[in-house]
Amino acid sequence: MPAAKFEISRECKFCGDLFLAKTITSIYCSPRCSKSAYAKKRKVENIKKLKIEKALKISNEEEYISVADAVALYDVSRDTIYRLIRSEKITKYNLGKRLTKVYRKDLEELFNLKPITETITAKEEVKTFRLEKEDCYSIGEITIKYGISETSVYTHIRKYGIPTRQLGKSVYAPKTEIDTIYK
Numbered sequence: 803m804p805a806a807k808f809e810i811s812r813e814c815k816f817c818g819d820l821f822l823a824k825t826i827t828s829i830y831c832s833p834r835c836s837k838s839a840y841a842k843k844r845k846v847e848n849i850k851k852l853k854i855e856k857a858l859k860i861s862n863e864e865e866y867i868s869v870a871d872a873v874a875l876y877d878v879s880r881d882t883i884y885r886l887i888r889s890e891k892i893t894k895y896n897l898g899k900r901l902t903k904v905y906r907k908d909l910e911e912l913f914n915l916k917p918i919t920e921t922i923t924a925k926e927e928v929k930t931f932r933l934e935k936e937d938c939y940s941i942g943e944i945t946i947k948y949g950i951s952e953t954s955v956y957t958h959i960r961k962y963g964i965p966t967r968q969l970g971k972s973v974y975a976p977k978t979e980i981d982t983i984y985k
């Protein structure tokens with residue numbers, strides 16, 4: 803008896819091509835698109851993580867902050883900040899040609915911006931990868947579990963920016979990340 807078929811034409815979330823989805827949850831047309839989407843997501847997450855790390859260093863005491871700090875702290879673009887300065891919607895303070903500071907209360911009160919460090923997700927984003935041995939696979943274990951050569955594993959680790967840790971003679975990578983790229 804043929805297996806029950808689930809086939810529905812869908813647009814791949816990465817490349818936009820139409821494909822026949824085999825399961826309800828398929829959103830990408832190919833493993834290639836799924837991996838590219840994952841790499842893109844990781845890149846965005848890394849940028850956000852850097853912003854949060856930067857934002858965490860900005861003192862709450864500062865009434866005026868640099869544009870770069872405002873970008874990190876409120877997760878808005880430089881263009882947005884400069885547009886607000888140009889249209890005189892926010893108070894700026896010029897410390898010479900190259901250093902403009904903005905009044906952070908304006909951003910918070912007029913535009914209802916909240917520091918990313920105060921959002922719930924911010925706390926989750928800064929969590930570092932657990933690199934304890936029990937949370938990791940050794941490279942050898944990955945090659946066995948997923949039937950992939952060591953060279954490919956290293957290539958993917960670099961490509962997707964997966965953190966690794968050397969313990970004794972073996973290199974370890976977090977299980978969650980490895981499972982995500984190979985499942």
Ligand SMILES: [Zn+2]
Pocket residue numbers: 814815816817818819830831832835
């Ligand atoms: Zn695709």
